[in-house]
Amino acid sequence: MSTEFVHTAFNTVQRELGCEFMDWEGWLWPNHFGDPVAEHRAVREGVGVWDESPLRKWDFRGPDALTAADRIFTNDMLGLAPGQVRYAPFCDEDGKMVGDGTVFKFDDEHAWVITALDSDLAHFERVANGLDVVMAPITATLPHVQLQGPRSRELLASVCDADVRSLGYFRFFPEAVQVGDVPAWVSRTGYSGELGYELFCGPDDAAELWGTLTGEGAVAYGLAAVETLRIESGLIFIGYDYFQHETGPFDMSLGKVIRLDTGDFKGKPALVQAGKSPPRRMVTLAVEGAEVPEYGAAVTSDGEPAGTLTSPCESPTLGRVIGLAVLETRFAELGTRLEVAVGAGTTASTVEPLPIYDPEKRRPRS
Structure with missing residues (x-):
């Protein structure tokens, strides 16, 4: 029996490009x-x-919309200003990750939440039990694209009636603006390690929005390019770098988006303890040789287990093999020499900054 997959509102225009x-x-x-x-x-x-x-996109509405987001995510969502976006993981009672995502605040009683899985809603509802909030799925009615790269601001400014150049990092326009002839919400966010934006529209406007952007020179790209972009830029992905109810956010080096001094989010007591001495950290490994190891390849130090290479690739930007890795903290210092399993043997590797590309993250903030 064949499986029916859901097509996005951009399906037809992408097929025309040979996707x-x-x-x-x-x-x-x-x-x-x-x-x-x-x-x-x-x-x-x-x-x-x-x-x-x-x-997956969720519409949070009600007097406790932001309180619910604050209780779910490890970052300070009650402190969001209208038109501001924040990223964070969300965890179970044991402080293990269930997922990660972003929260967009429209006003005190309205937010969008963007995550990866349909099952996230059941977790949200359990954590927000008793709060005055309605959390509705809106994925099918809110298609969206990422417009990413150093020319993204220039392109978007040329077709948008809003002042795109003044839009700050992790900010968005709470009211729809015009992109070409299409009403769309625009945020200065992304998943590439570059200056970039996300644009959200109605399903009936998707093809026209796509045409407006590609007509001005935007090059269509897909998950294969996303994979190498994200690995270079130290961006994590569920099911590859972390696993539900197994991986802690400190393992992903997400300490900057875990507020332990305020708030009362799910899993906080466990993370207070874990944060005292995180047992594992995420790093970039530069791997010697031309062969790309497998996802999940073992990392060792003189034969002793040191961690896992979670996401490897041949970096188009750097011209060498690299990968995201979760290592025991004692092996995570910059410059540490380790071995990575490749084929029937191992190859040498070195701990590099996370991310290895633009480690100060100046490009997306530019």
Whole structure:
């Protein structure tokens, strides 16, 4: 029996460009448009557009909308200003990650939440039990794209009636603006390690929005390019770098978005203890040789287990093999020499900054 996958509102226009799709969590995602390395370079050097519509989107409304988000996520969501976005993981009672995502505050009684899985809603409802909030799924009615790359501001400013140049990092326009002839919400966020934006519209406007952006030179890219972009930029992905109810956020080096001094979020007592001496940290490993290790390859130090290479790739930007790795803290110092399993043997590797590309993250903030 065949499986029916959900198509995004950008499906037709992407098929016209020769997109090859792949399925993940019941939706068809664009994988590539023929040359993932060229797509990667378009984002690093120019501007690309990626259909990210299948990410799960939730509409939080009610007097306790922001209180619910604050109770769910480890970051301070009650402190958000209207038009501000914050990223954070969300955890179970034991302080293990259930997922991660972003919260967009419209006003004190309205927010969007963007995460990865349909099952996240059941977790939200359990954590927010007793609060005056309605949390509704809006994924199907709110398609969206990422417009990423050093030319993204220039392109968007040329087709948008709002002052895109003044939009701050992790800010968004709470009211829809015009992008070409399409009403859309615009945020200065992304998943590339570059200056970039996310644009949200109605399903009937998706094809026109896509045409407006590609007509001005945005290059379509898919998950194959996203994978190398995110690994270079130290961005994590569920099911590869972390696993539900197994991985702690300190393992992902997410301490900056875990507030332990205020608030009362799910899993906080466990994270207070874990935060005193995190047993594992995420790093970038530079791997010697031309062979790319497998996802989940063992990392050792003189034969002693040291951690796991969670997401490896051949970096188009750096021209060498790199990977995100979760290491025991004692092996996570910069410059530490380790071995990574490759084929029937091992190869040498070195601990590098996280991220290895633009470690100060100046490009997305530019």
